[in-house]
Amino acid sequence: MSRSPFLMLMTLLLVLAAPALGMAAPLGQQDPLQVQSEVSYTFGNQMDFWGTLSPEVAAHSPELTVFWQPQGETTIWQAPMAREESRYHVAIGLTQTPLHPFTEVRYWFRATFADGSVAESTPQTFRYADNRFTWQTLVSEPFQVHWYEGDLDFGQALLNEAQAALQRSVGWMSLPPESTVHIYAYTDPADVQSALQLSGYNWVAGHTDPALNVILVSLPPGLDQQYEIGRQVPHELMHILVYHKLEPRAALLPTWLDEGLASNAERTPNPDYAYLLQQAYANDQLLPLNSLCHGFPRDAAGALLAYAEAQSFTAFLHAQYGRSGLDALLQTYADGVSCERAPQLALGRPLSQLEHAWVQERLAQSPWATLREDYPYLTVLFVLLLVPLGLGWKLARHSRP
Secondary structure (H helix, E strand, O other): OOOOHHHHHHHHHHHHHOOOOOOOOOHHHOOOEOEEEEEEEEOOOEEEEEEEEOHHHHOOOOEEEEEEEEOOOOOOEEEEEEEEOOEEEEEEEOOOOOOOOOOEEEEEEEEEOOOOOEEEEOOEEEEOOOOOOOOEEEEEOOEEEEEOOOOHHHHHHHHHHHHHHHHHHOOOOOOOOOOOEEEEEEOOHHHHHHHHHHOOOOOOOOEEEHHHOEEEEEOOOOOOHHHHHHHHHHHHHHHHHHHHHHHHHHHHOOHHHHHHHHHHHOOOOOOHHHHHHHHHHHOOOOOOHHHHOOOOOOOHHHHHHHHHHHHHHHHHHHHHHHHHHHHHHHHHHHOOOOOOOHHHHHHOOOHHHHHHHHHHHHHOOOHHHHHHHHOHHHHHHHHHHHHHHHHHHHHHHHOOO
């Protein structure tokens, strides 16, 4: 049954006259809640939210709740706020609800009124940085580098290494779309350790959180600093590139492939790897690659050998099958295919056969041949040394009476 024109006209007049008759809509159906907010924190200890409502809204004495969601997490946290004079406040203990270092945190407020209606504010964000230090920053997209000790040249060296490492990575795999990567350089490894421990992490020398696009490195000043920049920055960057290429499926990659790609990204290969591999091969102590699919040994010696094998075997695959072969292998592993069978589907041979071919080509030959193939700069060094020695020996012979 349709309404009569008279009823429709009366309904329209009542709606238009509602404000004058004191029939305002519930408070929670007004525009987005306006809150003047402030966030402060003591890194690893406590986070404080402050909020001030407009006088018109505050006059209704609503209950105020703050919500926050760390970047990359599905969990949303909330806490009721207490009114302290003209504003609301709540302190959050970060030992019970730790935040990842340098994560971006999204937060917003909800007011609940006496009539049962609610209103929410527009979300805002802040970055949970390690504010125990005063950070300097340089930017060259897609990188932002941050450091707290050292001059501008140090920051530029970090930025240059990151850009160079990104370019070198093109030869190893097709790269994902660019997104801003933050690199935080600590001077003291103990500072990295405490940052991770305060945030609920176990310490490692370099740490990458691919979901957050954050890299933490420890670069003490000294003769090795430039070498460590060329080792740590490219290594950790490769982990981020692999993650963003495969998204969460990157967790399905075998450890030997993930770490093998990262180790090959380093500007200068670890000179100890070739010797370790030859020694392990000669003593029949090589680690089976299928034992490196789900982690590396925990002891230092075993872990170092595992990294050496991962670096060499991944380099062997790259030499044999190129970037397209590695791309196919990454995608096959990301589809959940087993560690042994994925190479069969992607490259035509199972892992065990590829491992045998790698040993025969890279290890079952003289140490000099392996060094010459993996580290061609040693050949140049040998020639540079051999020629003067040879000339000296010849001159010495001719100068004899």
